[in-house]
Amino acid sequence: MSVLHITKNNFQSEVLESDRPVLIDFWASWCGPCRMVAPIIEEIAAENDRFKVGKIDVDAEPELAAQFRIMSIPTLIVMQGGKVVNQAIGARGKDDILSLIP
Numbered sequence: 001m002s003v004l005h006i007t008k009n010n011f012q013s014e015v016l017e018s019d020r021p022v023l024i025d026f027w028a029s030w031c032g033p034c035r036m037v038a039p040i041i042e043e044i045a046a047e048n049d050r051f052k053v054g055k056i057d058v059d060a061e062p063e064l065a066a067q068f069r070i071m072s073i074p075t076l077i078v079m080q081g082g083k084v085v086n087q088a089i090g091a092r093g094k095d096d097i098l099s100l101i102p
Contacts, residue, residue, distance in 0.1 A: 001045055001053070005054070006061075007061055015079055015082075027058065058070055
């Protein structure tokens with residue numbers, strides 16, 4: 001599966017109504033650590049189908065960034081059943097990211 005580009009327009013259907021956990025990467029193009037995490041996020045998305053993987057560009061989607069009180073990026077959030085079940089701030093390795101997902 002490929003990484004979903006999540007916007008305010010598809011957030012309800014792709015995240016809140018998802019029947020699987022959703023790993024969300026809050027990022028921005030100018031963020032160095034975000035660029036370091038990006039290939040890991042792509043790899044995780046390609047290897048897994050038991051959960052969804054999405055990215056939210058904080059510059060393009062300021063409402064979603066504000067809704068989740070994103071103050072630092074990259075921030076990884078795992079949502080399940082419409083609720084945040086795990087969160088991590090900063091660049092992480094693949095194993096650390098996978099350990100966030102129930």
